[in-house]
Amino acid sequence: MIARVWHGRTKPEHADAYESHLKPELLPGLSLQKGFRGSYLLRRAVGNEVEFITIILWDSLDDVRAIAGEDYEHAVIPEDRLPFLTRYDARAAHYEVVSTREPGAQLGHKRQ
Numbered sequence: 210m211i212a213r214v215w216h217g218r219t220k221p222e223h224a225d226a227y228e229s230h231l232k233p234e235l236l237p238g239l240s241l242q243k244g245f246r247g248s249y250l251l252r253r254a255v256g257n258e259v260e261f262i263t264i265i266l267w268d269s270l271d272d273v274r275a276i277a278g279e280d281y282e283h284a285v286i287p288e289d290r291l292p293f294l295t296r297y298d299a300r301a302a303h304y305e306v307v308s309t310r311e312p313g314a315q316l317g318h319k320r321q
Contacts, residue, residue, distance in 0.1 A: 245272070
């Protein structure tokens with residue numbers, strides 16, 4: 210499994226509006242795409258900004274490429290969301306998920 214991680218920041222007065230653009234889905238139609246495994250939206254205040262981190266889980270890098278294109282690390286940001294952002298990563302990072310643990314799972318349990 211692959212985790213696609215991206216960071217962006219807004220002004221505090223734009224944070225709720227930006228967040229509402231990310232719910233219920235980070236990108237339109239994302240959950241319908243082949244290989245989509247889920248997503249997380251994280252938020253925290255940092256100084257005079259609000260930071261958002263998105264983590265989108267995929268079965269494989271091939272599934273990421275199918276959505277983001279051959280230059281799959283390029284951040285995909287819909288135009289209507291750009292005015293809310295004060296700064297953002299132009300590129301997303303991708304990590305292989307090597308282990309997960311769910312509540313009640315035995316130590317050493319590895320999710321496939």
